[in-house]
Amino acid sequence: MKAGAIVKHVAGKLSQTAWERMGGMLWNFKGDFQNMEDKMVTLQVVLSYADKRSRGRGTDDDALAQHWLKKYKSVAYDIEDAMDELEGNATIWKRSPSKVKLVFSSVNPLIVRISMSNKMRSIRLQLDSIAEDANKFNFLSSSASSTEQTNNERGRETYIGARDDIQMVGREREKKHILKLLQNHGDKEKSIIPIVGLGGLGKTTMAKFVYTLKESDEFRFDLKAWVYVSMDFKLEKVISDTISELDGRLPVKDATLHYLKSQLDKILYDKVYLIVLDDLWEESVHTLEELVTMLQSGKKGSKIVVTTRSEKVASTLSVVGSSHFHTVEPIKLEGLSDDECWSIMKPKNLGDDQITDFVDIGKEIAKQCNGVPLVAKALGYVMRKNCTREAWLEIKDSNIMDIKDDDKGILKGLLRSYHHMPPQLKLCFMYCSIFPKSRDIDHDSLIQQWIALGFIQGPDGQLQKIGIEYINEFLGMSFLNILTYLTVSSTRSFKPTHSLRMHDMVHDLARHVASNELSYTDGTENINTQWVKLNCNYLLLNQNKTLSTYIALPTNVRAISFRECDKLQLPQQAFSHTLYLRILDMSGCHVSKLPVSVYKLKLLRYLDASTLPISNLPKSLNLLLNLQTLILSNTSLNTLPTNIGNLQKLQYFNLLGCVSLCELPISFGNLSSLLFLNLASCHELHTLPEFFGRLNKLQFLNLSNCYKLHSLPESCSQLHDLAHLDLSDCHNLEEITDWIGNLSKLEYLNMSSCSKVQILPDPLCELKMLKRLDLSFCIKLEHLPSSIGDLRIETLDIEGCFFLRNLQRAFLVS
Template sequence: MAEYFVSDIAESLLGKLASSVYQEASRAYHVYEDMQGIKDTLSIVKGVLLDAEEKTDQKHGLREWLSQIRNLCFDAEDILDAFECQNLRKQIVKASGCTRMKVGHFFSSSNSLLFRLRMARHIKYVRHKLDKIAADGNKFGLERIDVDRRLVQRRELTYSYVDASGVIGRENDREEIIKLLMQPHPLGDGHGDKSLCVIPVVGIGGLGKTTLAKLVFNDNRMDELFQLKIWVCVSDDFDIRQIMIKIINSASATAPIIALAQQENINRLDIEQLRNGVRRMLCGQKYLLVLDDIWNDDRAKWIELKDLIKVGAIGSKILVTTRSSSIASMIGTVPSYMLEGLSTENCLSLFVKWAFKEGEENKYPNLVKMGKEIVTKCRGIPLAMRTLGSSLFLKFDLERWEFVRDHGIWSLNQKKDDILPALKLSYDQMPSYLRRCFAFFSLYPKDFGITNIEIVILWGSLGLLRSPVGSQKPENIARQYIEELHSRSFLEDFEEYGYYYYFRLHDLVHDLALYVAKEDLLVINTHTCHIPEQVRHLSVVENHSLSNALFPKSGTVRTILFPIHGMGIDSEALLCTWITRYKYLRYLDLSDSSLETLPNSITKLEHLRALDLTNNCKLKRLPHSICKLQNLQFLSLRGCVELETLPKGLGMLISLQHLFITTKQSILPEDEFTRLINLRVLSFEYCDNLKFLFREAQLRSLEVLLVQSCGILESLPLHILPKLEVLTVIRCEMLNLSFKCECSIRNLRMKFLHLEHCPRQQTLPQWIQGAADTLQILVILDFDSLEMLPEWLTTMSHLKMLRIVNCPQLLYLPSDMRHLPHIKCLSIGETREGKLLFQMEKQIRLRLRD
C-alpha cells in the first residue's frame, strides 16, 4: 500500500494558517472568516488522520476519503502561496519607487482588487468542500491519535570506507575470498583470457556482499598482491561507457575529490578515446577489479567488457558481486562464492550493536532476550538487523520492543527471503515528516549518488523542511533529517567534503522508497505508457520516453526532475506545454537540455521555487521576464557556457538563496546583486571573461562562495562578505590569494576552505589566520609552488580536517601540528619530502587513536 502523508500535509497547512503573516493577509483581503473556518475544520479532521491512514485496508472508502482531503489541502496550500506571491510583488513595487511599475501593477491581473475577488472565491470553495468531506468522515468511526514528533538520538556521519572492526560475522568469508584471490588461475596464469580470473560472490540483497567486497578490497594484503586496485559499482545499467569512465576515475584519481573534478572532462571523451584510456591504464598492470552489484545478464556486453580489460599482467583478478546465480555462472571462471546469512549468535551481536550503546545491553537482559526473538525474523540478513536495531536505539520500554516483535507486517505475503517487512517496520516508526521526505528518494535511480545540495533544494522547494526549534537554515534542517535517516541505516556510503557530502541508498531501501511513494511520485522510462492524473512529482530517467501525450493534463504536477547526467529536453514546444499546464510547479529541472532560450511564458510559474538550467550548452540568453519569479529560491546557470549576459532586473528575485552562474559577461551588475538580500550561496564557474567579481557591492547575507575555472579572475572580495563561512577556489590560474588589503580581514567566520590548483601561491595567504577561531576544514590541492606552511597554522583551534595533496615543493609541516586540539582527519600525499610528512602524519594519527 502506498503512503498518503495526509497528516503531515495537514500539519504543514495548519502551521501556515496559524502564522501571523497569513492571519494579517486574510484580514487585509477580507477573507479572514473563511480562512478561520478552514483552519478549524482541518484541526478537527487532523486528529483522526493517523488512524485513517492505518485503516485504509480495513474500511471500504477510507482511501478515497483520504485522497480527497489530501487534494484539498494542496489546493489550500496553492491559495496561501498565492498570498505570498502577492506580498512579494508589493515589496518589489514599493522598493522600485517607480510610478510606471505601480500603474502597470494596478492594471495587471495581480492588483489587489482583482486578487481579492479571485482569492475570496477560491477560499469559499475550499471551505465548503472541506466541511462536506469532514462530515463524510464521521461514518468511518475513526479515533483520535496524537503524533510523536521527537527526533531519535542521531549518530555522527561517517566516511565511505568500511571499518573492519565494525563488521560482525564476516571474518571467515573475508579470508576465503582472499585465499581465492591469492591462488593462481585454475586454468594456468597465461595471457589473454586466461590471465583473467573472475570470482563471483552471490547472495540476496542486504546480505552484505558489498561490505564483504570492501573488506577484501581494503585489506593490506591486496596492496601487496596487486599493483592497481579499481572499484566500479555497476548496478542496474551495464553501460560500457559508464563502466570505462568509472575505471579511469578509480584507477587514476589520487583522491575522490580530484576524480569528481575530472569527471566532466572525461564525459566529453568519445567511446574510442575512453577505450584507449582504459587499456593504457591497465596494460601490463597486475590489477584487482571489483565489479559491484551486477544485474545484467546480456552475455554479449560482458564479453565486450572482458575483451576490453584483458590487457593486464598475469595474476589480475576480477571480484564480482551479484544477486543472480545465473549471472555468476555466466561470467565466473571459478565456482561462485555463495554468501550465507549470519549465524544466530552474530545476528544477535549485530542487532545489539545497533540497538544499544556499548555495554548498555547488560542493563536490559529482558530486552536482549526479546531481541533474540526479533532477529529470528531477519533471516540472517545484516541490513535487516541494522535497520531494526537502529529503530530501537535508546528505546527501553518493553511495549515498543513487543510492537516490533509482534507487528502484523511480518505476516504480509512476500517473496522468498524478502526483507521488505523489516525495512517497512523501521520506516513506519519514523515521524510522518521524515517518512514523507524519504519517499522523494524514489525519484532517483538505484545506486545514485545524491548530494546534500540537490536534496536540500528539492525538499525545500516543496516545503518539506520544517524547523523544530526557532528559525533554522534549510541546510541544517535537511542535515538533521539526513542524519536521522542515516542513524536508522536507511542511508549509506557517505563521502563528506565539508560543505558538500554524498550518500546513497541501499538497493532494498530504494525498493522501499518506491513501495511507499507510488501514488504521488512516478519515475518515467520507456516502460511508462500512462501517467495517472493525481501524480504530482515526476522524474524522467530516459529521454526518448518524453511525449506530450504522455503527461497528465490535470495541472497537479509540482516537480519535474531529470536526475541523470546528460538527459534533458530538446523541445521548446514541450516546455511551453508544461508551463501552460502546470502553473503550480515548484521544482523544474531543465538541466542538460538543448534550449537556446526560455519562453517569456516562464513568468506564469509564479509558484516556482527552483529552476535548474545546468549544462544548457546552447543557451545564449534568458528573457528578462524571468526576474518576475519572485518566489524563486534556487537558480542554476552552471555550465551555460554560451550565455552572453545575466538577465536585467536580477535584483527583483528577492527570495533567491542559491545562485550558480556561468556567463560570458565581463562585468557583473553590482547594484542588482546588492538587492539579493536573501542570497546565501553564490557560485561562479567557467566565467572566462570575469576579471573581478565585485568592487563595491555589499553581499551581507552570503555564506558560501564557490569559484571554479575562472581563467582571468585576479582577486576575491572577502572584505565585502562579512558572513562568509565556506570558500572554494578551484583552477583559477591568475588569481592571487594574497590580497593587498588582507591585513584588514581579521575576523572571518569561515568554517570550510578548499583551495585547489593555485600555481602562483608559494605560501598560504595571511588572511586565513583571521579564521583561527572558526575554521574546521582546510583542503589544499595541487599547489605546485607551495614551499612551506606558516607556523600560525597551529593556532587553528577548531580545525578538524586537514588535507594536503600534490604539493611537490612542500618540505615540512609546522613543528607543533601534532598538538592541534580537535584534529580528527589528516591526509597528506604527493610531496617532495614524503617520508618526513608521513612520520608527522603517523604521530598525529597515533595521538588521535590514543
C-alpha cells in the same frame, strides 16, 4: 502511510509564522486558516488511528480508513496551495514596481480575493465533510481506545557519513574464503570472483571489505577501481567509468569501444589490478564476453570481483571468461540467523541488564528480518532511537499487508522502518522516488528540493543544516548510502558536494510508498497510455530520447524532472497550466531557450537549467520572485539579466562551469538572502564587483579555477557568515589582504595552486574557527604569518610550497 505524513506536514505550516509571512495580504482569511488549524488539531488523534488502520488486513474498516485518508490528504494539499499562493502574491505585491500593471494582471488584489474566497469556502466544506465521516465511520471512538504511541518528535542522534567501517556479522567463513582467493603471490592466472545473493544480504558490503583491505605482501595491487554497474548496463559506460576510476580522468563521453579498449589496455599493461563490478545484472553471453575481453589486459594475479543477484551471471562469466580468466566458484551469501540479526539490531549503548525486560521482543523482531542484514540495520536504527518496551511492541505488531514482496520479506521489513519515521522524514523519503533507480543523487540538490517543497521547516539560514540531519538519519538507516569518503557534518551548512545512492530495494520501497503521488516513464512505456495519473504531485520523464512530441502535463504537479529527453520539443506554453509547480528540473532537456511559460510560475522555488545550451536569460526571470534555488551550471551563459537582484528570496545559486560568464551585474549585490554561491570554473570572470560584500548572509563561496581572477574586493570583509571559501587554482590571484581577518566564522579556506600569492596577511591568524587550510602548490609562497601557531586548525596542507621557509617554532610546537 504518506497521507498522515502529508496532513501533519500541512497542519504544522498553519502557524502564526506562516501568516506573518503573508503580511497584510490576508484580509479576512486569517480566521479561515485558524479554523482549519483548529479542526486539524481536533482530528489529529483520529488521523493516527486511521493511518494505522489503513495498513490492516483488507477489512471493510481498513478500506474506509484508506478512503478517508485519501480525501483528507487531498484537502491538505489544497490548504497548502492556498497558503503558498497567498504568500506568493504577497511577495509580488510587495515588490512590484508598478501598481498600475497589477490592475490588469492575474494578481490583481481584487481578483485574487474573489478567487481565494471561493477556494476557502470549498476547503471549509471539505473539512466539515471529513470530520463528519470520522464520526460516521466511528473513527473517533475507536481512536480513543487506541494505545498507539504517537511520539514521532524524538531527538535525533548524529550519524557521521564518512568512510564506512566495514562491519559484517556471521560471514566469517565467506571472509576467510575470499581472503584466500585474493592472495596473489605466485598466481598463474587472472581471476573472476562472483559474490551472489539476494538484495540486501550484504554483497556490496563484502566487496567493500575486499576493496578496503590494507595493502600488504599478501594483498598488493598496482591499480584498483570500483565500478557501480546496475541494471541499466551499457558496456561503453562501464569501461569509461573503469578508466576514470583507474586514472582519475573524467569519464569519456561518446567514445567508441575500440578507443576505450586501447586506453584501458595502456593503463592495465603490466599491472596487477583489482576491479570491483558492483551490482551486475547483465546475463547476455555476447555482452559479458565483450566485457571480459575489454578487461583482459594486466598481469597474472589480477582480480575482478563481481556482485550479482543472478547465479546465471556467475555461470556465464565462467564460460565466457575461460580463455582469459579463471572464474572461481561463486561465494553465495545466505540469510543470517535470527541471533545474528539480533546482534546487529541490539542497542550497543545499553547493557543486557537495561533491556532485560524487553529483549524477548527484540528477538521476535529479529525473526521478522528474514536473515537480511539491510532490514536488520534499518529496524535496529529505529529501535535504538525508541528504546522502550512500548515502542518495540509497536514495531513487532505492525501490520504490513499492503505490499507485494518477492524477496523473502525484505520490502515488508524495510516498510516497518518507514512506518516509524517522523512525518517530515516520511515525506523526504517518499520524494526520493522521483530519482531514477541506480542513479547518483546530488547531496545539496536533494536538500534544496526538500526545502522547495516545504518538507524542511525552520529558521531561514538553518534549513540546510536540518536537511543534513535528515540525510544523516537516512544514512543511519541505510536508506541512503554515501558514495564518497567525505564527512557529512551537521555543524556546517554547506560543504563540497558529493553523491548519494539508494539501494535498489530501498528505491522500490520509495516507489511503493509514493504510489499515485508519482508518475514516471523510463522510456519503455507507451507515453500515451502511461499518462493516467493526472493528479500526481511528482513527475519524472526519464530516458525518453526518442520522444519529440510534447504531452500535456498534470495540472496539480508540484515537481517535474526531465532526464535524457534530448529530442523533446517544449512549446512556449508548456507550463501554462502547472500553476502549483515548485520544482522544475530541465537539465535533461536540450532546449536553447526556456519556454516563456516558465516565468509565469509564481510558486516556483527550484529551477535547474544546468547543461542547457542557453547563452542568455530574459529580464522576465525577475518574475520568479519566490525562487530559492537557481542552478545554471555548465551552460553557455555570457551574461546574467541586469535585474537579477530582484530575486531576493534566492538562497542557492550555482554557476559552476559557466566558462563564458565574464562579469556579474550591479544588481547582483541585492541578492540579500543568498547563502550558497558557486562560481567555480567561470574562466572569463576577472574580478568581483565592489558591491559583492553586500551578500552578507553568504555561507559558501566557491571561486576555484577562476584563473583570470586577479583580486577580491575589500568589501568581502562584510561576509561575516562565510564558512567555506575555495580559491584553489586562481592562478592570477596575487594576494589576500587584511580583510580576511573579519571572516570570523570561516572554517575552510582552500588556496591551493594560487601560484602568484607570496605572503599571507597576519589577520589570517585571527580566524579562531578555521579547521582546514590548504596552501598546497602555492609555489611562490615564502612565509607563513608569525602567529600561525595561534590557529586551531585540524589540517594544514603545504605540499609543493617549494620556497616556504622559516616555519615558526610556535606553529611546530602547537
